[in-house]
Amino acid sequence: MAADEASDFALLTAAARRSITDLRRVLQRVPRPVGERGSHFLAVIEATLTALDAAISDREKEFKTAVDDADKRAVVVATRQINSYIMSFHGVTPDIESAAEPTLGLGFIYFVDQLVAHLLKQKADVVMLPGLRYNYTTGFRPFEDLLINDLGMAKYPVSVPPIIVRYPIQEADSLFLHLIVAHELGHHVIDQAQLDQDVLKRDPDSAANAVTFDQAVGEYQKIHKVSAVRARSEIGGRLIDWLRELICDAIALGIIGPSYLLTFAAFSTPLAGPEPGPSHPPVMIRTKLLINLIDTWDWRTTLEAQIPKTFSWMEKGSKRAQEAGTKTYYHRLEEIADRLTETIRQVVEGKLGGERYTRRAYEEQSDELMTLLENNVLPAQLGDRSPSEHRAMILAGWFSAFSRHKDEPAALVKVVGDSGYQSFLTKALEMSALLETWQALP
Amino acid sequence: MTLLHHEALMEAMGAAEWDEKLVVTPLLDQSQVGEASIDLRLGTDFLLLRRTLRAGVELIEGKGEESSAEQLQARIDSLYDRRTIAFGDGLWLHPQQFALGATLEFVRLPPTLGAYVLSRSSWGRLGLLVATAVMVQPRFAGALTLELVNEGDSPIKLYPGAKIAQLAVHSLPSVMEFAKSDPSYKWPTGPQPAKLRKDQEQLEKIKRLGKKLASV
Numbered sequence: 001m002a003a004d005e006a007s008d009f010a011l012l013t014a015a016a017r018r019s020i021t022d023l024r025r026v027l028q029r030v031p032r033p034v035g036e037r038g039s040h041f042l043a044v045i046e047a048t049l050t051a052l053d054a055a056i057s058d059r060e061k062e063f064k065t066a067v068d069d070a071d072k073r074a075v076v077v078a079t080r081q082i083n084s085y086i087m088s089f090h091g092v093t094p095d096i097e098s099a100a101e102p103t104l105g106l107g108f109i110y111f112v113d114q115l116v117a118h119l120l121k122q123k124a125d126v127v128m129l130p131g132l133r134y135n136y137t138t139g140f141r142p143f144e145d146l147l148i149n150d151l152g153m154a155k156y157p158v159s160v161p162p163i164i165v166r167y168p169i170q171e172a173d174s175l176f177l178h179l180i181v182a183h184e185l186g187h188h189v190i191d192q193a194q195l196d197q198d199v200l201k202r203d204p205d206s207a208a209n210a211v212t213f214d215q216a217v218g219e220y221q222k223i224h225k226v227s228a229v230r231a232r233s234e235i236g237g238r239l240i241d242w243l244r245e246l247i248c249d250a251i252a253l254g255i256i257g258p259s260y261l262l263t264f265a266a267f268s269t270p271l272a273g274p275e276p277g278p279s280h281p282p283v284m285i286r287t288k289l290l291i292n293l294i295d296t297w298d299w300r301t302t303l304e305a306q307i308p309k310t311f312s313w314m315e316k317g318s319k320r321a322q323e324a325g326t327k328t329y330y331h332r333l334e335e336i337a338d339r340l341t342e343t344i345r346q347v348v349e350g351k352l353g354g355e356r357y358t359r360r361a362y363e364e365q366s367d368e369l370m371t372l373l374e375n376n377v378l379p380a381q382l383g384d385r386s387p388s389e390h391r392a393m394i395l396a397g398w399f400s401a402f403s404r405h406k407d408e409p410a411a412l413v414k415v416v417g418d419s420g421y422q423s424f425l426t427k428a429l430e431m432s433a434l435l436e437t438w439q440a441l442p
Numbered sequence: 443m444t445l446l447h448h449e450a451l452m453e454a455m456g457a458a459e460w461d462e463k464l465v466v467t468p469l470l471d472q473s474q475v476g477e478a479s480i481d482l483r484l485g486t487d488f489l490l491l492r493r494t495l496r497a498g499v500e501l502i503e504g505k506g507e508e509s510s511a512e513q514l515q516a517r518i519d520s521l522y523d524r525r526t527i528a529f530g531d532g533l534w535l536h537p538q539q540f541a542l543g544a545t546l547e548f549v550r551l552p553p554t555l556g557a558y559v560l561s562r563s564s565w566g567r568l569g570l571l572v573a574t575a576v577m578v579q580p581r582f583a584g585a586l587t588l589e590l591v592n593e594g595d596s597p598i599k600l601y602p603g604a605k606i607a608q609l610a611v612h613s614l615p616s617v618m619e620f621a622k623s624d625p626s627y628k629w630p631t632g633p634q635p636a637k638l639r640k641d642q643e644q645l646e647k648i649k650r651l652g653k654k655l656a657s658v
Contacts, residue, residue, distance in 0.1 A: 035530055106486055106528060375460050376583050376629055378548035381468040427585075427631035430486070431546070434529065434603075435468045 005072040009063050012079040016056045019086045020049055026093050030100035037109070038099040040125035040158045041142070045092060047157035048143050052089070055082050055151055085146060095129050095164075104128045104167070107429030108178055111390050112165065114433075115182055118255055118355040119189050124163045131166035134271075136177075138184040139164040140191075163188070173419035175426050176398065179263040182256050186248030189351065196243050199347050205339040212339075213239070216332035223326060235329060242281045242333055243340065246289050250348040253290055257357040258299050259395045261290050265314055266412040274323045276330040285334055287318040292341055298359050306399040306407075313409045357391050365389055369396035374403075378424065380431035387435040388428070397425040446555070446611045447478050454555065454611070464611065465550035465583075470603075479608040481562070483546040485585055486602040487632035488533055489522040490541050514642055519635050532599040535570070535592040542633035543572075543588040546603065550583040557611045559586055565606055569594020572607045580614060584630040 027046060033039045059079045066072040102109060109128060116124050124140075131137070141161045147153040165184065171177050190196055203209060213235065221231035252260040268283050276282045291314065294300055303311040324330035349356065365382065369392055372379040379393050401421060405411040416422075446454065452475060454464035466480055474481040522542070527533050535541060551557060557578040561571060571591045578586065588607060592598050600606070 035528065037528070102526065106526060375550075377465050377550055378467055378631065380548070385469070385472075387468070424629065424631050427548075431468045431548075434546075435470065438470050 005069060005076055006063075008076050009059075009072070009079060012076065012083055013056055013060060016052070016079070016083050016086055019083075019090065020053050020056075023049055023086075023089065023093070026096050030097055033100055036125065036160070038102070038125065038127055040160045041099045041127045041162035041164070042096065043158050044143055044147075044156075044162060045096060047153075048089065048147060048151075051147055051151040051153055052082060052086055085150060089143075089146075095127075098129045099127045102128060103130060103172055104178075105173075105175070105423065105426035105430065107426040107431075107433065108175055110433035111394075111429050112181055114390060115185055115255060116163065118352075119185050119251070120192065123160045125158075125160050126163050126165060128165045128167065130169035130172065132169060134168045134170075135166075136168070136180040136184050137164075137166045138181065138187065139166075140188045173422055173426075174416050175394070175422040175429075176259075176263055176401075176416050177267050179252075179256060179259055179394070180267055182252035182260055183248045183264075186251035187244065189251055190244055190247055193351060195247050195347055195351060196240055199243060199247065199340060199343050202343050202347065203340060204343065209336045209339055212332045212335050216329040216336075219329040219332065223329070235333075238278050239333055239336060241279045242285075242337060243344075245280050246286065246337060246340075247344055247348065249286050249290055250293055250344050251352070253293050254297070254348050254352045254356045256391050257359075257362060257395055258294060258303055259391065259398055261287075261294060261303075261314065262310075262398050262412070264290065265310075265409075266416045269409075269412070274320050276322055276324050276327070276333070281334070281337060282322045284318055284320045284322060285337060287314055289337070289341055289344070291315055291318050293345060296345055297356070302359055302362070307402050309407045310402065310409055310411065361389070362392050362395055365392040366396055369393060370400060373397065373400035378428050378431060380428045381435055387432040387439070390429055390432060393425065393428055393432065397421075397428075443556075443615060444613045445478055446613065448475060450613075451475050451480060451611060454552070457552075460552070462552050462554060463550075464552060464555060466547050466609070468547065474605070476608070479560070479610045481605040482549075482559070482586070482607040482609055484588070484600055484602050484604050484606040485544040485546040485632065486526050486528060488525045488527060488541050488543050489633045489635055490525060491521055492523050494521060511642055515637070522635050527602050529603050530601075532601045534597050534599050535590060536597045537569075537592050537595055539592050541590045542635070543590050543600070543606075544585040544630070544633040545588065545607065546585070548583070548585055548629075548631065549578070549609065551578060551580050551611075553580045554614055555611055556580050556614055557582075557609050559588070560608050560610060562606060562608055565598075568596070568598055570598055570600075570606075578609070585632060587630070587633045 023045075027042065027049070030042075033042070056079070059075055059082065062078075063072060063075045066075055109126065112126050112128070116122075116126055140163050141156055142164050144156055147156065163185075165181055167178060167181075200206075216235045216239075217228065217231045220226070220235050221228055224231070224234075226234070249260075249264065252264075264286070268286070272280070272283045274282050274284050276285075280286075294303065322330060322334060365388060368382055369379045369388060373396060379388050379396065382388055398415070401415040401418065402411055404421070405414040405418070444450075451464070454462065455466065455475070457463040466474075466482075469475075470483070474483075525533070533541065533543075545559075549557075559573040559576050559578060561573065565572065569592055571593055572588045573586075586607075586609075590600065
């Protein structure tokens, strides 16, 4: 028995070391980033490999000093667990290559840097990686759980945390779709400032909402035939998930303006309808909140002037009823979300403060930007030689794209499919960031 | 045809009417506008010709093969590797190596002006050629593709943002008439690969001509 444990253990440690060596080879093969971008992410990967290696060494020491077969078996199990971590970590291989050589236009990368600075008020190493699933996700402090909780590292290995932004691999040139990142970054803002809890705490209709919540719990219990405790937990989880999505939408609209509404419509409409889901409210509820904020934040006249037909279509869509079928508790969640709209606005306004993008700021540059775009000139620099503001450029870019492709809902597809035009705008973002930095240098 | 000097360049760049306006944007430094030319900087996008397993660049199909202009262009495009080099980093160009780059500046000429892209002598003296297709047509709009070749014996590191070329602008004897432009967006912001698909029809004709002349 002891001999078998020893053989198993030798095999497991050899397998672990081989995988670690393979991953180190990938890391050594890629060119080192010249600046900081990507370097913190690669440092985290390096630190993870070192920690995995150290964990194997620790298990070897334990195996040597194990007093009986039961002890040895326990070490073998623990070593197998480390192997499992390493095998999961293999998925990072293409990310190492992409982090070293970004696959997206520099203009968008600079824009996300700016968003992170506005929203998170901290330095971060934003790493854009292509993903195989058709969605956008962001991950803050990658592998933190593995390093701290599973491998026992005392603290996260880098002071500038990486943020991993994953985009659909086929959409590398789709600047307009990439703006979904503003929503995704919102999740980290919520975590950082506990905005979801803040909304619930400040809810002026808490009594009415508590009654509606209890109604939802009752309906869930009846429909799914589960205990009251389980129903309360399910409904509570769904409410928080919905609330987080709505807060993220409000943050994204607040920080980049109506460009987010258009991006949201272009990205979500082909994928989701009026049917609710456990983690996301249906598109019409989200659009309803966005249009409410468009009004409160005074963007309506801009949208009605530039894209009256498309905006009217969105507005009609926001008035549709959600199709929850027999799952009536989703209607209760909608009632709560409706009552929380004003509080969401207040909390997001409070969080964004002066960073919120306003119609007045847009109008300072909009006429000149539209003229440049109409004349097919890169809208990076204004007549007074100053750099164009990124959010103004993107919004004017959206409107100009509609004038090229016609103001109608189907044009959303044509616009996000026009990769030449989006590359043009991405280059304008790059040049404007370059100009701004250049002019700030002594 | 008159070469535009500093004042004329400034006047063209400041013109109120778009039909007369010369655009070079972004202009990081006003001093880029020289006595009789405008300094242009190197952009961040490059196309590097890759070695392939194919016999070579063949534009005329073999017997029994046929391809559309799009397929031909896709084949040409596949010969290049696209690279983005961020500011602060550089691209090593080795002796006899060829790469396509683009100007950092987006240039738009009105119908009243033409231009030539020229190497800057300081780079030329290191053996760097920056452009072989040097003429810029009136009404061109976009970043200018630069054909970068290191003709010297030492590798040269090319930094995006470096002043690498100059644009000499000249007036035309009369305003040229142009057909209405294509409404779809087409102005380049990075280096453009060879567009030989436009020559495909001519090449097919040459092939037929050769066949005819060779027949007995």
